Amino acid sequence: xxxxxxxxxxxxxxxxxxxxxxxxxxxxxxxxxxxxxxxxxxxxxxxxxxxxxxxxxxxxxxxxxxxxxxxxxxxxxxxxxxxxxxxxxxxxxxxxxxxxxxxxxxxxxxxxxxxxxxxxxxxxxxxxxxxxxxxxxxxxxxxxxxxxxxxxxxxxxxxxxxxxxxxxxxxxxxxxxxxxxxxxxxxxxxxxxxxxxxxxxxxxxxxxxxxxxxxxxxxxxxxxxxxxxxxxxxxxxxxxxxxxxxxxxxxxxxxxxxxxxxxxxxxxxxxxxxxxxxx
Amino acid sequence: xxxxxxxxxxxxxxxxxxxxxxxxxxxxxxxxxxxxxxxxxxxxxxxxxxxxxxxxxxxxxxxxxxxxxxxxxxxxxxxxxxxxxxxxxxxxxxxxxxxxxxxxxxxxxxxxxxxxxxxxxxxxxxxxxxxxxxxxxxxxxxxxxxxxxxxxxxxxxxxxxxxxxxxxxxxxxxxxxxxxxxxxxxxxxxxxxxxxxxxxxxxxxxxxxxxxxxxxxxxxxxxxxxxxxxxxxxxxxxxxxxxxxxxxxxxxxxxxx
Numbered sequence: 001x002x003x004x005x006x007x008x009x010x011x012x013x014x015x016x017x018x019x020x021x022x023x024x025x026x027x028x029x030x031x032x033x034x035x036x037x038x039x040x041x042x043x044x045x046x047x048x049x050x051x052x053x054x055x056x057x058x059x060x061x062x063x064x065x066x067x068x069x070x071x072x073x074x075x076x077x078x079x080x081x082x083x084x085x086x087x088x089x090x091x092x093x094x095x096x097x098x099x100x101x102x103x104x105x106x107x108x109x110x111x112x113x114x115x116x117x118x119x120x121x122x123x124x125x126x127x128x129x130x131x132x133x134x135x136x137x138x139x140x141x142x143x144x145x146x147x148x149x150x151x152x153x154x155x156x157x158x159x160x161x162x163x164x165x166x167x168x169x170x171x172x173x174x175x176x177x178x179x180x181x182x183x184x185x186x187x188x189x190x191x192x193x194x195x196x197x198x199x200x201x202x203x204x205x206x207x208x209x210x211x212x213x214x215x216x217x218x219x220x221x222x223x224x225x226x227x228x229x230x231x232x233x234x235x236x237x238x239x240x241x242x243x244x245x246x247x248x249x250x251x252x253x254x255x256x257x258x259x260x261x262x263x264x265x266x267x268x269x270x271x272x273x274x275x276x277x278x279x
Numbered sequence: 280x281x282x283x284x285x286x287x288x289x290x291x292x293x294x295x296x297x298x299x300x301x302x303x304x305x306x307x308x309x310x311x312x313x314x315x316x317x318x319x320x321x322x323x324x325x326x327x328x329x330x331x332x333x334x335x336x337x338x339x340x341x342x343x344x345x346x347x348x349x350x351x352x353x354x355x356x357x358x359x360x361x362x363x364x365x366x367x368x369x370x371x372x373x374x375x376x377x378x379x380x381x382x383x384x385x386x387x388x389x390x391x392x393x394x395x396x397x398x399x400x401x402x403x404x405x406x407x408x409x410x411x412x413x414x415x416x417x418x419x420x421x422x423x424x425x426x427x428x429x430x431x432x433x434x435x436x437x438x439x440x441x442x443x444x445x446x447x448x449x450x451x452x453x454x455x456x457x458x459x460x461x462x463x464x465x466x467x468x469x470x471x472x473x474x475x476x477x478x479x480x481x482x483x484x485x486x487x488x489x490x491x492x493x494x495x496x497x498x499x500x501x502x503x504x505x506x507x508x509x510x511x512x513x514x515x516x517x518x519x520x521x522x523x524x525x526x527x528x529x530x531x532x533x534x535x536x
Contacts, residue, residue, distance in 0.1 A: 070431050071431075072427045072430070072431065096427070096430040096431045097430050097431045097432055097433040097434065098433075100432075100433045102431065103431075104428065104431045106424070106428060108424060110424055110425055110428035112425060112429075112442075112443065112446070113523055113524070114446045114447075114521075114523040115523070123429075123432060123442075124432040124433060127429075127432065127433055127434050127435075127438050127442065128433060155522070155523045157523070157524070171432070172432075175432070175433070
C-alpha cells in the first residue's frame with residue numbers, strides 16, 4: 001500500500017488489490033426457474049491506491065455490488081479475490097469483517113445511537129482489543145481531520161446529517177482498512193455540504209493512500225473524484241463502460257466542469273447511461 | 280410543567296376534601312376518611328406495624344420481580360440466534376401468558392407451602408411473561424443495518440449481542456419493567472390475601488374481616504406509595520441510562536454544520 005504515490009496520476013498502476021471474477025447475484029430459486037439476476041458477469045480489477053467510481057441507472061445493482069464485496073450478501077456466481085487470494089464467492093460462506101480489510105461507508109451513517117461520536121469512532125478499535133496509544137492518537141487526529149473534535153462527546157442525534165457522515169467516515173478510516181467502499185455517501189446532503197465533503201474526501205484519500213470503490217449516481221461527482229469510472233447497466237446489470245479520467249490532481253470537485261476534458265467524459269458517460277435506459 | 284403540578288395538586292385536594300366531607304356526612308364506618316387514614320398510618324408507622332407487614336410484601340414482590348424478570352429477559356435475548364427453539368418457545372409462551380396467574384395460587388401453595396415461596400412464585404410467573412414479551416419486541420426491533428455494519432467493522436457474534444443488540448433492547452426492557460412493577464406488588468398482595476398471617480395484603484384482609492375500613496385504606500395507601508416510589512426510582516435510572524435517546528422534551532435545536 002505504501003508503494004503508491006500519495007496522489008497517483010491516472011497512469012500510475014499499483015498491484016491488483018480487489019478482483020471480481022464473473023461475479024453474479026441473483027434472487028429466487030434456480031431450480032424452479034424463477035431466478036432473477038441482478039448482476040451478471042461482473043469482471044472488475046481495482047488496483048492499490050486507485051479511486052474507482054461506479055455509476056449506473058437506478059436498479060442497476062450498484063449497492064448490491066458493494067454489499068457483495070463487503071460480504072454482507074452472498075454472490076450466486078463468481079469469485080472475489082483480495083490481493084490474489086479468494087476471500088468470497090458463490091462457493092464460500094460470507095464472513096463480513098473477518099479480516100477487517102474492507103471499510104464500508106453505507107448510505108445511512110449507521111452510527112450506534114447510544115455511543116458518543118468518540119465512542120463510535122473508537123468502536124472498531126475497542127472490539128479488536130485494547131487500543132494502543134498510537135491508535136488512540138490516530139483516532140484523535142482523524143476526528144480533527146473531519147472537523148468533529150469539538151463534537152466528540154455528543155450523541156449522533158445531536159448532530160446534523162453532514163456531521164454524522166463525517167463521523168461515519170472517521171469510524172471507517174480509524175482501523176485503516178486498505179480498501180474503502182462508499183455507497184452514495186453524500187447523496188442525502190445539500191450541495192454545499194456535499195462539495196465540502198468531496199474535497200475533504202480527496203484530501204483524506206491523498207494522505208491516507210486508500211483504495212476507494214465509490215458508488216454514485218451523479219456524473220459530476222464520479223468525474224470529480226475517480227481515476228476510473230465503471231458504468232453498470234441493464235437487467236441484469238453488467239459493466240458497459242470503463243473509462244479512465246485523465247483530469248490532473250489535485251482537483252476541485254466544485255469546479256470540475258472547468259477541466260478541459262470534462263465535457264467529453266460527461267457526454268460519454270451520459271450517453272452510456274441513456275442508451276442503457278432506453279434499451 | 281409547574282402548571283401541570285398546580286392543577287394536579289388542586290384536583291387531588293378537591294377529591295380528598297370531597298372524601299372528608301362525605302365521611303363527615305355519612306359517617307366513617309364504610310368509607311373511613313383521609314384524616315383517619317393519615318392518623319392510623321402515623322400510629323402504625325410509629326409502633327412498627329407498618330414496616331413489619333410492609334417488609335414481607337416488599338420482599339415477596341422484589342424477590343418475584345427478580346426471579347421473573349431476569350429469566351424473562353435472558354430467554355428473549357437467547358432466542359434471537361435459535362430460530363427453531365424460538366418458534367417452539369413462542370408457541371408455549373403464548374399459552375403460559377394466557378393462563379390467569381391467580382388460578383395457579385393453589386398449585387403454588389401445594390408445592391411451596393403457605394409461606395413467602397408461593398407469593399414469590401406467583402409474582403415471578405406474572406413478571407416473566409411481561410418482561411419476556413417486551414424484551415422480545417426489542418430484540419425483533421434491532422436495526423439490521425446496525426448489525427451488518429458492526430459485522431463489517433469486525434464485531435464477533437458475542438460482541439454484537441453485548442454492544443449492539445443489548446443496548447438497543449434496553450429501552451424495551453425498561454418499558455417491560457415499568458409495566459411489571461404494579462403486577463409484582465399486586466401478585467404479592469393477592470398471594471397474602473389468599474393465605475398468610477402477615478404482609479400488607481393480610482392487613483387489608485384482616486381490616487375488612489374486622490369491619491375496620493380505615494385499616495383497609497391504610498393498606499391501600501401504603502401499596503400506592505410503594506408502587507409510585509419504585510416507579511419513580513426506575514424512571515430516574517432509565518433517564519440516566521438512556522441519555523442518548525432523542526426526546527422531544529429536550530427541546531434543544533440540533534447544531535448545524
